[in-house]
Amino acid sequence: xxxxxxxxxxxxxxxxxxxxxxxxxxxxxxxxxxxxxxxxxxxxxxxxxxxxxxxxxxxxxxxxxxxxxxxxxxxxxxxxxxxxxxxxxxxxxxxxxxxxxxxxxxxxxxxxxxxxxxxxxxxxxxxxxxxxxxxxxxxxxxxxxxxxxxxxxxxxxxxxxx
Numbered sequence: 169x170x171x172x173x174x175x176x177x178x179x180x181x182x183x184x185x186x187x188x189x190x191x192x193x194x195x196x197x198x199x200x201x202x203x204x205x206x207x208x209x210x211x212x213x214x215x216x217x218x219x220x221x222x223x224x225x226x227x228x229x230x231x232x233x234x235x236x237x238x239x240x241x242x243x244x245x246x247x248x249x250x251x252x253x254x255x256x257x258x259x260x261x262x263x264x265x266x267x268x269x270x271x272x273x274x275x276x277x278x279x280x281x282x283x284x285x286x287x288x289x290x291x292x293x294x295x296x297x298x299x300x301x302x303x304x305x306x307x308x309x310x311x312x313x314x315x316x317x318x319x320x321x322x323x324x325x326x327x328x329x330x
Contacts, residue, residue: 198235202227209274212289213282222277230270237262 196204206224209215215223241251241259251259271290278286 198231202231209286209289213278213285215282219277223274226270226273230266233266234263237266 202224205227206215206220209223210220237259275283275286
């Protein structure tokens with residue numbers, strides 16, 4: 169009897185864990201994500217309605233190209249097999265080129281003042297991403313490193329002990 173109760177308890181715990189919604193960085197539909205990006209640019213740059221419409225179209229095209237790239241990747245090879253480092257690097261380079269092309273299209277629509285603000289936004293975003301995973305993707309202090317000790321790479325994370 170106790171074994172049956174134990175097995176049922178474990179099975180129920182598994183169901184509860186699987187019932188939680190998946191955690192995604194971006195939540196919502198692709199259209200909502202595009203709308204949020206355009207609204208953010210509108211606030212930061214003071215976009216006109218014409219610029220908003222054009223940038224919405226540019227982001228829609230970018231998202232479609234990224235979706236097609238993910239579909240192509242999913243159809244290649246065995247899904248259980250992890251892609252090698254070269255394939256991952258090639259995919260990242262392709263995505264970076266796509267983002268650069270998107271940024272160039274957006275920059276062509278902006279005024280000189282908006283271009284300056286857009287460049288500042290991109291720089292802040294790049295800086296924020298660089299701080300997100302210092303030390304090659306590893307968080308926190310290196311083994312044997314004391315909090316407050318300067319990071320050999322100059323990151324603030326090592327100074328705060330985070």
